[in-house]
Amino acid sequence: MINISCLSKSFGRFKAVENLDINIQKGEIYGLIGPNGSGKTTTILVLLDILDPDPGAKITIDGNKIPERINEVYHKIGFMPQELSLYLDLTVEQNLKFFGNLYKIPKPIIYSRIQEVLELIDLTEYKKRLISKCSGGMQRRCSLAVALLHNPEILILDEPTVGVDPELRIEFWNYFKEISKEKGVTILITTHYLAESINCDQIGLMNKKILISGTPLELMENVRRLKNLERLPDMEEVFIHYTHQEKMERELGGSGK
Amino acid sequence: MSISLRRIIAITRKNLQALSHDKRTVGLLIIMPILMMVLFGYAFGQSVRHVPIKIANFDEGGEGIPYMGINDTKFSEIFIKYLEEDDRVDVKLLNLNIFNLSDEISQVYGGNDYYALIVIPINFTEDMLNFSNHIQISTYIDGSDPQTISSVIGAISEAIGTVINEISGEESHLELNLVYIAGDPNLRPIDSLGPGILSFALLLFMILTVTGGFTKERLTGTLYRVKVTSTSKSEMMIGYLLGNSLIALVQSALLLAISVLFFQINIVGNILLLFFILFIYAMSCVGLGIFASTFAKNELQAFQFIPLLLLPSMFFSGFLFPINSFPIIFQYVSYFIPMTYSIRISRAIMINGFGLDMFFMDFLIMNLLTLAFLVLAVAVFKMKK
Numbered sequence A: 001m002i003n004i005s006c007l008s009k010s011f012g013r014f015k016a017v018e019n020l021d022i023n024i025q026k027g028e029i030y031g032l033i034g035p036n037g038s039g040k041t042t043t044i045l046v047l048l049d050i051l052d053p054d055p056g057a058k059i060t061i062d063g064n065k066i067p068e069r070i071n072e073v074y075h076k077i078g079f080m081p082q083e084l085s086l087y088l089d090l091t092v093e094q095n096l097k098f099f100g101n102l103y104k105i106p107k108p109i110i111y112s113r114i115q116e117v118l119e120l121i122d123l124t125e126y127k128k129r130l131i132s133k134c135s136g137g138m139q140r141r142c143s144l145a146v147a148l149l150h151n152p153e154i155l156i157l158d159e160p161t162v163g164v165d166p167e168l169r170i171e172f173w174n175y176f177k178e179i180s181k182e183k184g185v186t187i188l189i190t191t192h193y194l195a196e197s198i199n200c201d202q203i204g205l206m207n208k209k210i211l212i213s214g215t216p217l218e219l220m221e222n223v224r225r226l227k228n229l230e231r232l233p234d235m236e237e238v239f240i241h242y243t244h245q246e247k248m249e250r251e252l253g254g255s256g257k
Numbered sequence B: 001m002s003i004s005l006r007r008i009i010a011i012t013r014k015n016l017q018a019l020s021h022d023k024r025t026v027g028l029l030i031i032m033p034i035l036m037m038v039l040f041g042y043a044f045g046q047s048v049r050h051v052p053i054k055i056a057n058f059d060e061g062g063e064g065i066p067y068m069g070i071n072d073t074k075f076s077e078i079f080i081k082y083l084e085e086d087d088r089v090d091v092k093l094l095n096l097n098i099f100n101l102s103d104e105i106s107q108v109y110g111g112n113d114y115y116a117l118i119v120i121p122i123n124f125t126e127d128m129l130n131f132s133n134h135i136q137i138s139t140y141i142d143g144s145d146p147q148t149i150s151s152v153i154g155a156i157s158e159a160i161g162t163v164i165n166e167i168s169g170e171e172s173h174l175e176l177n178l179v180y181i182a183g184d185p186n187l188r189p190i191d192s193l194g195p196g197i198l199s200f201a202l203l204l205f206m207i208l209t210v211t212g213g214f215t216k217e218r219l220t221g222t223l224y225r226v227k228v229t230s231t232s233k234s235e236m237m238i239g240y241l242l243g244n245s246l247i248a249l250v251q252s253a254l255l256l257a258i259s260v261l262f263f264q265i266n267i268v269g270n271i272l273l274l275f276f277i278l279f280i281y282a283m284s285c286v287g288l289g290i291f292a293s294t295f296a297k298n299e300l301q302a303f304q305f306i307p308l309l310l311l312p313s314m315f316f317s318g319f320l321f322p323i324n325s326f327p328i329i330f331q332y333v334s335y336f337i338p339m340t341y342s343i344r345i346s347r348a349i350m351i352n353g354f355g356l357d358m359f360f361m362d363f364l365i366m367n368l369l370t371l372a373f374l375v376l377a378v379a380v381f382k383m384k385k
Helices: A040-047 A070-076 A092-102 A107-120 A136-148 A166-182 A194-199 A216-226 A235-256 B005-020 B023-043 B075-085 B101-111 B124-129 B146-168 B189-220 B222-228 B233-263 B271-293 B299-316 B328-335 B338-350 B356-380
Strands: A002-011 A014-024 A029-033 A058-061 A064-066 A077-080 A154-158 A186-191 A202-207 A209-214 B051-057 B089-093 B116-120 B135-143 B174-183
Touching: A002 A040, A014 A029, A014 A040, A014 A202, A014 A209, A029 A040, A029 A166, A029 A194, A040 A058, A040 A154, A040 A186, A058 A070, A064 A070, A070 A077, A077 A136, A077 B222, A092 A107, A092 A136, A092 B005, A107 A136, A136 A154, A136 A166, A154 A166, A166 A186, A166 A194, A186 A194, A194 A235, A202 A216, A202 A235, A209 A216, A209 A235, A216 A235, B005 B023, B005 B233, B023 B189, B023 B233, B051 B075, B051 B101, B051 B146, B075 B089, B075 B124, B075 B146, B089 B146, B101 B116, B101 B135, B116 B146, B124 B146, B135 B146, B146 B189, B189 B222, B189 B233, B189 B271, B189 B299, B189 B338, B233 B271, B233 B356, B271 B299, B271 B338, B271 B356, B299 B328, B299 B338, B338 B356
Parallel strands: A029 A186, A029 A202, A077 A154, A154 A186, B051 B089, B051 B116, B135 B174
Antiparallel strands: A002 A014, A002 A058, A058 A064, A202 A209, B116 B135
């Protein structure tokens, strides 16, 4: 569904993303996992044509070359950015209606659809509240609601669970799993909560490039074997193992030159 | 590229809804114009310098009558010499061989070239020597701008006074016959500043809301989220144009109501025509605001741009000082400022009661400038990081 190869992005001399390759199948939850500053958001912004990549990148979404045919796929995508990206001077409901109109959701169903997503994110009783008066968690929930509003085939969620309380976080993940299994929605999700990545079908550990990818279980099993552990390591141990390994390789490579 | 009316209306409505929740900005919208009226109207009263005037001197002199040892004196020349030394006016002497009174008078209107035409009669010197009681200097004057008139009249009256004093040491027995070509001798500074304040307040408000609005859209990321709905930048811009021009109309109505109620400003001409002109002018201000917002990385930078956009319009549009009083290079600058035309046109409507036919050229140029500003804004505006 989403194919990225040879993606690099630099800001001046700083390389934010280096030679990134990702393949995401339809109906899959793909977790892009990495610490802050590892290039996750940059990758998403390039994918959505909000940032221009360095020359040489090959990207397709649902068979459409990006950025040339991005307008053909925008309506299939629901996007929840890392930044707030809501109008502070509008209410929760007004924000939803505004984006619903931009997505051209048919007029007869727009209100029922707004009602549905409001219930899903548990904001129905706060729908008349200005975004500027909402708590951080409520703002994140409203932002997710905007991404879900037009029933997209692809969800691109940048750190959706930041600032959301644990109970609701579990509900979010259950919902993501449900729509991916039942409706075949493809989900690209970033998180720096390593423990959450266990919920994904595939994960890519990222630090400017993909260090390793696979199912969470595969990666944990790999690390258990390599380190001769008796129990399965948790995702943090997995991540530390691969970043450490990458660092060693780079240093060796560097001294060899 | 398809343009969806539904999206445009959604963007327009979004801007109006956001404004309705932003009490501080609404307050600014109401209080700012009142404050400007008061400040400019009452505090701004200094004399204007270098107002261009023309003189047609028909004085034939005193037929060999010597005065203070000089033969064939023309007292008119002393009068002109004093005017030439006065920096309130810049004098141009007309060639009498090609003089045509009605042509010259038509050039005086609107301060296009000259603000006043002084005609000195044939028997000026002779009447002066005879201490005649009815010496008249006719002055045709464009009275739309009270500040300019008071400079011109002040300069002429002083020059006459000095001439008479020099010749006879007596009190003036000379009448200044003022003929107003436009405007009204009873105009107060606020009458001519009113239309200027209207245009200036619109510019200020449009730039504040549009530059602030787009910068906020970039900072909070809403602009990119709008892009991801496949909304085009044209749809976004038209939405902003509509919303802000509607706000401009409300603000104009408010300003006009304040002018009439609190400052007793007369509006002679067609008020619907005035609204139409201001609607188009507001669009040029929106274009300018979008243009500025594309160069600002944050709100602070955006607000640093604002004086840069306001100052040229404030000084070179004829709002505070007549355009002719500037060095020539800044006179050219004024041709590229939409506010120059909106002020000229709204003065013509409000003070003189003129119709579209009287300022069609100004109207045309203002439309072209508005279009140019919008095209420029579309060209530089990006919905990308």
